[in-house]
Amino acid sequence: MFGPFDSPKRPDLRALGPQETFALMQAPNIENIVVDEANQRTYVVLAPSVLSDGEIYKAIRQEILKRGGVPPSPGETLTITLTPGGGSGPTVG
Numbered sequence: 001m002f003g004p005f006d007s008p009k010r011p012d013l014r015a016l017g018p019q020e021t022f023a024l025m026q027a028p029n030i031e032n033i034v035v036d037e038a039n040q041r042t043y044v045v046l047a048p049s050v051l052s053d054g055e056i057y058k059a060i061r062q063e064i065l066k067r068g069g070v071p072p073s074p075g076e077t078l079t080i081t082l083t084p085g086g087g088s089g090p091t092v093g
Contacts, residue, residue: 029081032056040074047082 029046034056036043045051045059063080064071072078 034060039071041072042077043072044077044079045082046079048084051082 029048030050032045032047032051034043034045035041043056043060045056047055047059051059059080059082060078063078
């Protein structure tokens with residue numbers, strides 16, 4: 001009835017090859033968002049999975065320390081991308 005790349009819910013997958021199907025099935029980064037209402041800052045920690053509160057705050061703290069201890073300005077959003085190895089790279093917007 002259904003072949004290896006057929007899907008009853010996604011019939012368009014039938015036209016894709018194994019590489020394309022694998023790439024399509026990769027999970028995107030999860031957005032772990034913290035809003036600091038008192039200081040009007042938003043922190044977005046992108047990670048391969050949902051993080052615990054401690055993991056989120058550790059990533060935020062480490063990123064602020066990398067910036068010389070200077071937190072984002074009021075109204076600013078700090079986006080941190082965690083890699084599976086635990087490293088990070090900031091994006092401020």
